[in-house]
Amino acid sequence: MNETFSNKLDNLPEFPGVYIMRNLSGRIIYVGKASSLKSRVRSYFIDTEKSLKNSLLVKTIKNIDYILTTNVKEALILEESLIKRFQPKYNILWKDDKRYPFIKITNEKFPAIIISRRKKPDGGKYFGPYPDVIDMKNTLKLAIKNFGLRPCRYNLEKRKKECLYYFIKKCQAPCIGKISEKEYSYFVGNAIMFLSGKNQKLLESLEKKMADAKKKLQFEEAAKLRNIIFAIKNTLEKINIKEITLKDILINADRDAYLNDLSKLLGKKTVGRIEGFDISNISGKFAVGSMVVFTDGKPDKNEYRKFRIKTVNKIDDFAMTAEIIKRRFCGTLAKTTIPNLIIIDGGLGQLNAAKNELEKCFDTEKIPKIIAIAKKNEKLFFPESSKPIVLSKNSLALNLIKYVRDESHRFAISYHKLLRKRRLHR
Numbered sequence: 001m002n003e004t005f006s007n008k009l010d011n012l013p014e015f016p017g018v019y020i021m022r023n024l025s026g027r028i029i030y031v032g033k034a035s036s037l038k039s040r041v042r043s044y045f046i047d048t049e050k051s052l053k054n055s056l057l058v059k060t061i062k063n064i065d066y067i068l069t070t071n072v073k074e075a076l077i078l079e080e081s082l083i084k085r086f087q088p089k090y091n092i093l094w095k096d097d098k099r100y101p102f103i104k105i106t107n108e109k110f111p112a113i114i115i116s117r118r119k120k121p122d123g124g125k126y127f128g129p130y131p132d133v134i135d136m137k138n139t140l141k142l143a144i145k146n147f148g149l150r151p152c153r154y155n156l157e158k159r160k161k162e163c164l165y166y167f168i169k170k171c172q173a174p175c176i177g178k179i180s181e182k183e184y185s186y187f188v189g190n191a192i193m194f195l196s197g198k199n200q201k202l203l204e205s206l207e208k209k210m211a212d213a214k215k216k217l218q219f220e221e222a223a224k225l226r227n228i229i230f231a232i233k234n235t236l237e238k239i240n241i242k243e244i245t246l247k248d249i250l251i252n253a254d255r256d257a258y259l260n261d262l263s264k265l266l267g268k269k270t271v272g273r274i275e276g277f278d279i280s281n282i283s284g285k286f287a288v289g290s291m292v293v294f295t296d297g298k299p300d301k302n303e304y305r306k307f308r309i310k311t312v313n314k315i316d317d318f319a320m321t322a323e324i325i326k327r328r329f330c331g332t333l334a335k336t337t338i339p340n341l342i343i344i345d346g347g348l349g350q351l352n353a354a355k356n357e358l359e360k361c362f363d364t365e366k367i368p369k370i371i372a373i374a375k376k377n378e379k380l381f382f383p384e385s386s387k388p389i390v391l392s393k394n395s396l397a398l399n400l401i402k403y404v405r406d407e408s409h410r411f412a413i414s415y416h417k418l419l420r421k422r423r424l425h426r
Helices: 003-010 037-042 052-060 071-086 089-093 133-147 181-195 197-213 219-235 255-266 317-329 346-360 396-424
Strands: 017-022 029-036 063-067 104-107 113-116 125-127 240-243 273-282 283-297 305-308 341-345 369-373 380-382 385-389
Touching: 003 037, 017 071, 029 037, 029 071, 029 089, 037 063, 052 071, 052 125, 104 133, 104 181, 133 181, 133 219, 181 197, 240 385, 273 317, 273 380, 273 396, 283 317, 283 396, 305 317, 305 396, 317 346, 341 346, 341 396, 346 369, 369 396
Parallel strands: 063 240, 273 341, 341 369
Antiparallel strands: 017 029, 017 063, 104 113, 104 125, 273 283, 283 305, 369 380, 380 385
């Protein structure tokens, strides 16, 4: 653990809270609670306290956010709600880890390093499970390259010459005596430390061995060890830690990742301006509409607008949706910047009502992209199909859409409550 990162951990508060771990793309991969955030988060990075589970997680973490809570009970409730909403893959994995692959070091005279789908009581050492197969394969490649464990499953007693793995430098050919059992065991031990996450201990051992090789003028061996040390250090990603609020969970410093994911979903190059619309009323009374604007993934509150429903005097969310869309795009607000995406809080009915108004305001080829999101199962509706799609709860695109939807809902509710309050005080 380097000094800079150790200082970051030391600066964590010793209070109850929830910590949120993200990978390089910004996806939430694990949510946990703690009575002391400092002690709990720090434990993930201390070699002597790492379980196989934690060492696997640490290799994937890029950012750690945390939220302070009043007490442990509040942290528990918040943790449960976040896991339910985002379905982080490691939280889900550790409830049932039988479906994911392991890296296995076999129990043999010259152990092989292979992928195994099941953990068996066969004396082998298992590392994982890995929910991300790409992560697993990259880790396996690094272990094979740096420690020279054989990736084959040949019967070594029957081998009479080297196989291809030796010539492409992925194996040290123990099958024909190119390396002794003692030397090979040393590399097996190093691979086990690496896969267990005991990187500091491994680095100290390798650096000592490299120094000894230099003293003995074994420069080729020293250079080989130097390359292994460099490769291991290069895999230890810098991890950013910061305090956030519950609202910040949806969009953090990795805002571009959310926008890129949304762009892919929509098939658009950019989604610079997003407008979200919602309706709020009680039995048709005090009916209002809201428009919120997100610019480059951030709420742009100067652009927010609220609408008092004027043409609908009954319970009819479709007609109310149509009214606010018409007033936004065909009325006095029409000169305002046209969004790259319109998000409607509702289902297919609200989507069609909004789309019909847009067709009256724009030429067909100039109609902005529009979708609707229903609260039940977070179904997404597109004009091109009557069948909704359901994305993973951990989808960055979905969580940005939900953020816009929730903000438009909050803004509509606040205006609706304001009108009711004014009426009561008359």
